[in-house]
Amino acid sequence: MINKLIANIKKTNAPIVVGLDPMLKYIPQQIKEAAFSEYGETLQGAAEAIWQYNKGIVDAVYDLIPAVKPQIAMYEQFGIEGMIAFKRTVDYCKEKGLVVIADVKRGDIGSTSEAYAVGHLGKVTVGSKSWYGFDEDFATVNPYLGSDGVKPFVKVCQEEKKGIFVLVKTSNPSSGEFQDRLIDGRPLYEIVGEQVAQWGSECMGDEYSYVGAVVGATYPEQGKILRKVMPKAYILVPGYGAQGGKGADLVHFFNEDGLGAIVNSSRGIIAAYQQEKYAKFGPENYADASRQAVLDMREDIAQALAAR
Amino acid sequence: MINKLIANIKKTNAPIVVGLDPMLKYIPQQIKEAAFSEYGETLQGAAEAIWQYNKGIVDAVYDLIPAVKPQIAMYEQFGIEGMIAFKRTVDYCKEKGLVVIADVKRGDIGSTSEAYAVGHLGKVTVGSKSWYGFDEDFATVNPYLGSDGVKPFVKVCQEEKKGIFVLVKTSNPSSGEFQDRLIDGRPLYEIVGEQVAQWGSECMGDEYSYVGAVVGATYPEQGKILRKVMPKAYILVPGYGAQGGKGADLVHFFNEDGLGAIVNSSRGIIAAYQQEKYAKFGPENYADASRQAVLDMREDIAQALAAR
Numbered sequence: 001m002i003n004k005l006i007a008n009i010k011k012t013n014a015p016i017v018v019g020l021d022p023m024l025k026y027i028p029q030q031i032k033e034a035a036f037s038e039y040g041e042t043l044q045g046a047a048e049a050i051w052q053y054n055k056g057i058v059d060a061v062y063d064l065i066p067a068v069k070p071q072i073a074m075y076e077q078f079g080i081e082g083m084i085a086f087k088r089t090v091d092y093c094k095e096k097g098l099v100v101i102a103d104v105k106r107g108d109i110g111s112t113s114e115a116y117a118v119g120h121l122g123k124v125t126v127g128s129k130s131w132y133g134f135d136e137d138f139a140t141v142n143p144y145l146g147s148d149g150v151k152p153f154v155k156v157c158q159e160e161k162k163g164i165f166v167l168v169k170t171s172n173p174s175s176g177e178f179q180d181r182l183i184d185g186r187p188l189y190e191i192v193g194e195q196v197a198q199w200g201s202e203c204m205g206d207e208y209s210y211v212g213a214v215v216g217a218t219y220p221e222q223g224k225i226l227r228k229v230m231p232k233a234y235i236l237v238p239g240y241g242a243q244g245g246k247g248a249d250l251v252h253f254f255n256e257d258g259l260g261a262i263v264n265s266s267r268g269i270i271a272a273y274q275q276e277k278y279a280k281f282g283p284e285n286y287a288d289a290s291r292q293a294v295l296d297m298r299e300d301i302a303q304a305l306a307a308r
Numbered sequence: 309m310i311n312k313l314i315a316n317i318k319k320t321n322a323p324i325v326v327g328l329d330p331m332l333k334y335i336p337q338q339i340k341e342a343a344f345s346e347y348g349e350t351l352q353g354a355a356e357a358i359w360q361y362n363k364g365i366v367d368a369v370y371d372l373i374p375a376v377k378p379q380i381a382m383y384e385q386f387g388i389e390g391m392i393a394f395k396r397t398v399d400y401c402k403e404k405g406l407v408v409i410a411d412v413k414r415g416d417i418g419s420t421s422e423a424y425a426v427g428h429l430g431k432v433t434v435g436s437k438s439w440y441g442f443d444e445d446f447a448t449v450n451p452y453l454g455s456d457g458v459k460p461f462v463k464v465c466q467e468e469k470k471g472i473f474v475l476v477k478t479s480n481p482s483s484g485e486f487q488d489r490l491i492d493g494r495p496l497y498e499i500v501g502e503q504v505a506q507w508g509s510e511c512m513g514d515e516y517s518y519v520g521a522v523v524g525a526t527y528p529e530q531g532k533i534l535r536k537v538m539p540k541a542y543i544l545v546p547g548y549g550a551q552g553g554k555g556a557d558l559v560h561f562f563n564e565d566g567l568g569a570i571v572n573s574s575r576g577i578i579a580a581y582q583q584e585k586y587a588k589f590g591p592e593n594y595a596d597a598s599r600q601a602v603l604d605m606r607e608d609i610a611q612a613l614a615a616r
Contacts, residue, residue: 023419024434032435041435073420077427078434079441083391105416107450109480111331112381119385126332126386127340127349133387142415144452145478146485170453172417177454178500181491188496192486 001137001162002205002212002234005099006259008066014298015254017101017236018061018290019266020070020089022050026271028283031056047081050074053286054089057270058096060287064294067099067137069236069264090136100136101236105167107142107149114152121164122156138163140214140236143192147199154203154211163210163234166196168226171216171239189215189222193229200233208234208260215253217245217263224252227260235261241268241297247304254305263301269293309445309470310513310520310542313407314567316374322606323562325409325544326369326598327574328397329379330358334579336591339364355389358382361594362397365578366404368595372602375407375445377544377572398444408444409544413475415450415457422460429472430464446471448522448544451500458507462519466511471518471542474504476534479524479547497523497530501537508541516542516568523561525553525571532560535568543569549576549605555612562613571609577601 009015024032024046032049039045058068070093075086093100106116118124119133141153141164153164169179169189179189193213200209212234215223219239227235235253239245240263253261272278272293273286281289317323332340335357343357366376378401383394401408414424426432427441449461449472461472477487477497487497501521508517520542523531527547535543543561547553548571561569580586580601581594589597 021420036435041437043432043434043439043441046432046434071416071420071423073414073416073423073427077423077432077441079427079439080388080391080395082427082441083388087388105414105450106381108379108381108413109478109483112329112379115379115381115385119381119387119390124351124354124385126351126354127344129349131351131387133351133385133390142413142450142452144450144475144486145480146482146487148480148482167452170417172453172456174454174456175417177503178452178496179454181496181499183489183491183496188486188489188491191489195485 001099002208002210005067005234005262006207008099009259009262012064012066014065015262015301016065016294016297017067017069017262017264018057018065018269018294019103019264020054020057020068020270021074021266022053022270023074024049026267026274027053028273028286030284043078043081046078047085050082051085051088055092056287057290058093060291061294062096062098064291064298065098067101067262068093069101069103071103071266087134090134099138101138101140101165102134102136103140105140105142107145109145109148110152113149117153117156121153121162122160138165140165140167142167143195147195150199154199157210158203161210163212165212165214165236166192168193168196168213169215169219169222171218171243171245175216190225190229193226196233197230200230204232208232212236214238217249218243220249220252227252227255231255236264237261238264241265247300250301251304251308258305265297269297309407310516310518313375313542313570314515316407317567317570320372320374322373323570323609324373324602324605325375325377325570325572326365326373326577326602327377327379327411327572328362328365328578329382329574330361330578331382332357334575334582335361336581336594338591351386351389354386355393358390359393359396363400364595365598366401368599369602370404370406372599372606373406375409375570376401377409377411379411379574395442398442407446409446409448409473410442410444411448413448413450415453417453417456418460421457425461425464429461429470430468446473448473448475450475451503455503462507462511465518469518471520473520473522473544474500476500476504476521477523477527477530479526479551479553483524498533498537501534504541505538508538512540516540520544522546525557526551528557528560535560535563539563544572545569546572549573555608558609559612559616566613573605577605
């Protein structure tokens with residue numbers, strides 16, 4: 001699946017992933033009204049609104065981008081109905097040829113991590129049959145529990161040719177609280193990054209590993225170091241746009257080959273119509289605003305990479 | 309909810325939580341056959357088997373124990389159908405008066421952690437209404453992302469009088485890979501433990517905080533230190549029984565008042581009938597075997613506490 005991700009990136013010339021994190025406040029009024037008039041202001045109504053909103057965006061941008069990253073929390077908060085909307089979104093994006101990176105940040109020990117890996121990336125056995133639970137292409141994984149927690153994911157990745165992105169240095173302001181603490185003079189994120197390189201060496205695609213890493217755009221200097229620590233790991237870079245990361249901050253996350261990083265934008269794309277810059281599209285044409293925001297982001301990254 | 313947990317522990321005289329982690333290989337043949345004959349060897353069939361199995365155990369032990377801890381991965385692996393079985397289990401246990409600790413190990417940044425917190429412990433707003441998504445009593449939380457990731461949970465705990473257990477020192481063999489690394493001469497888990505005490509100070513019940521910690525029974529020496537670092541945090545102790553922790557290992561997790569810790573056993577209780585010790589019950593009476601295993605565990609812990 002890392003090979004497909006890279007092929008998609010080369011084809012679209014856009015190292016961009018659109019974060020499908022549909023908060024209700026982003027969803028245009030006309031979509032919410034239609035959903036609530038059918039299902040009421042219920043969990044089901046919310047799930048329907050999310051799904052229609054996502055579908056509009058995906059239809060408008062799928063030819064421009066290699067991948068999407070639905071954040072499962074934004075669905076899980078609506079209970080079972082939300083999970084159904086999540087699965088529907090995953091399935092639809094795959095039908096459209098997009099690589100689906102499920103931002104689930106799961107991670108547990110041994111057989112429990114195996115259950116997560118099987119449920120999100122692999123097949124679960126029921127008697128003499130086996131079934132996909134959610135069937136995404138990539139999942140994000142939390143490393144706090146160590147190798148016991150990550151290796152079951154690596155095993156499923158090997159079997160299914162799928163991938164993971166391990167949290168190394170997250171984009172949020174307090175990520176340093178534990179991740180930056182020095183261990184023998186080196187920050188914890190670097191130690192985790194070394195492990196990512198190690199785990200990934202057992203699970204290589206053609207050019208890059210099935211085991212990637214999450215490193216926030218908000219920390220470009222750390223990105224520069226981690227790029228060297230994990231040369232074969234694709235870096236999923238959140239924090240661009242709304243969180244403050246700029247095109248120029250991104251160059252350090254890429255390798256010389258122009259590959260090695262994929263940059264996420266969520267709100268900046270999916271709620272573009274709420275920004276002054278794209279206000280002319282209006283809520284009715286929210287998906288066109290998202291398309292323009294993707295084009296602008298692609299240009300911003302291309303310029304930054306050309307200038308390095 | 310920490311007050312209710314403590315009241316339940318005092319009432320049952322059993323600082324025990326039963327881990328409802330229903331792997332299909334634990335489920336007696338007759339339950340699987342009935343479920344598969346109705347729904348086939350499908351995700352729905354698996355979910356039905358899990359639900360019937362759980363119900364049998366809960367009916368047999370609910371009067372002996374204060375709380376259950378369903379591990380969501382064991383349900384999530386069966387996709388939407390599994391999630392429905394999870395919710396059904398949570399709701400049923402609450403009906404029976406049990407405190408439900410959802411072992412979800414979620415954790416993300418800012419608004420995303422808020423969505424998890426709202427979905428699992430609080431109410432989500434849909435238009436002019438608000439709804440519970442999963443509505444558990446406690447959730448486990450991964451601290452790797454720092455305060456940004458944990459504080460949204462604390463906020464919901466304050467509003468809803470619910471609680472969390474933050475992963476501090478996990479029970480698995482490789483938990484030391486990152487958690488034991490020394491920072492200014494002290495292991496990371498101790499630094500995390502200090503933060504747990506800090507977060508918890510903003511969210512106190514009558515005697516203990518709504519913010520607890522997870523510390524594995526397999527690491528009793530670390531438990532002794534962490535008990536002092538977080539005097540007001542309830543400690544959820546996994547790793548007893550099947551993972552190797554013994555009654556004598558547990559004493560350090562408790563405070564002088566005999567409170568402060570609740571010990572989880574999953575396989576050791578729910579699949580007791582598969583152990584030689586309880587084989588006489590047979591698969592037909594698997595729930596009676598579970599009841600006996602709870603009684604034995606209660607005795608083991610009581611003896612260990614009496615002997616200290």
